[in-house]
Amino acid sequence: EDEIKSFIRASIRWNLAESLEAPTYTSTGDFEVEGSYTKGLRAFNGQESTMRALRAAGVDVYIISASPELFAAEAGNLFGLGYLVPNDNVYGVRFKTDDAGLFTAELEDDYPITWGPGKATIVTSILEQIHKGAAPVYSSGDSDGDCEMLDTVRNGVVDTNNRLKGNSTCINGFYQKACEYFGTTEPITNNAYLLQGQDQVIGAWITSGFSTEDGVTYESAVTSNDGCSKYQFLDL
Template structure:
């Protein structure tokens, strides 16, 4: 109860400008701190020593340090700096609170933006095992949204949010729209799904989006870490039938990452964030004083939308790269290396979306992997980390965490949600 009261107080903080705060304010917290050592916290002891060696070798106390050529570090955000994904949490928050500025016709246009027709992969079926197509699912979601728009007081109707949330139309909308997001991501290239999720911000100003993001952050920090299955009502099978999908609720701040960011800056090493979420959403979490990371808004590289008359459109920013996987390397090269002439000394990530930037820069001394026991491209980097375990010059290091609590573990091994045994590799 005390934590929820505290979070309600946080939620009262209003967003007064599109960027929330000046970069000088974000850096001011670190300016008063001059630690030269890393707080060991819950770091694996081997990782604490490796990171401390990096601070000693590249920080402002090192012999070769040049203030006019400041080293820098790049962090992925979701599931690296925090436990879970703030933009996927925002998707669920936006659904639950019906915070859309879209007419029904605009909603349908956004829902179909860049999404191919046809069936989803075999894992995405009805609860009784029948295939689901985008056409049928979209028809059901459209019918739900038209009903919700006509009836919800916050859109064009007269019913309260509580009355709406009790309706079968809302429950159908939530289950099927979230199912649609996961099905799109797993059926088609991730670029389609990751852009699709941000098109629903159409017609919002940056301040409106960031206010919603802050409210979502506060809600999920106060929520339990729990996986909830959402099933559409049997009373509304529609064209697609009854479907179900699960969402991992709850967010936790990784205190060790936050402390590391402050230690880096205190040692003259700049901190950047590279995210596959829209940058204006991550800027709230990374830079708002309530969360304590202190990352200036201009130091966040992420997905971007075209703006028109001060509002987001449902068009991806022309000429801007897709900031995931190899695209994160492109972003660092185009935004940072082009300006500075050199790459990051430290890169941190957790998934395939980060695997390339973790290994692509010869200037990188340490690739820090938050160990989610993944295979694929990040699995290859994790294998290297496991092979280098204990090396004083390890290029990759694995940091364990407990997904039951969201806390880091003083270990390279991680404990997956619902499991009882720590593991080093997938």
């Protein structure tokens, strides 16, 4: 485990220093295969501020990640979030270790895979039991793997980080809800829906629901509700 933690820390430090890129390579053999990977990492400052505000208000904060649980917890510790979200409040993919404590790559039994529906299962089967059946009052997500978890909130705030995902994605549906219920709440859930814009180049939340991938062009990725113009805010 200590060896894995050292790899995690080294990987995070290296990626924080790299530019955001997705290099693509094509094989040179008889059968051409194209592969790509992403490099570069940005830690968005607004999420920590939100966690801090929730804790100050007496709200228990949890992280539910599609990453291995050890990675999510170690990343949180590296970024100094351990005092806001203790390791016991971090849920991620869990793997078995052997009798010598070595990683086996086998998933733990009777524990959900924390992606998509599995994130919601963590909420309903574990967290709601801890909190005597109470539903979450806040949830934040940015991808299709978060949609079911975001749907568990009642009488609270659903904060969707705008990574400019298209209309075919379920997360774009939460962009649309933020635009539709701007300044009010959804009747069926009594939730407020927020759309949080990002400057993805520098890794910062911005005062807009629109996001930018290059620091020049800002978009909402919403085609309805006048392109979500109410969430523009900035003079773009």
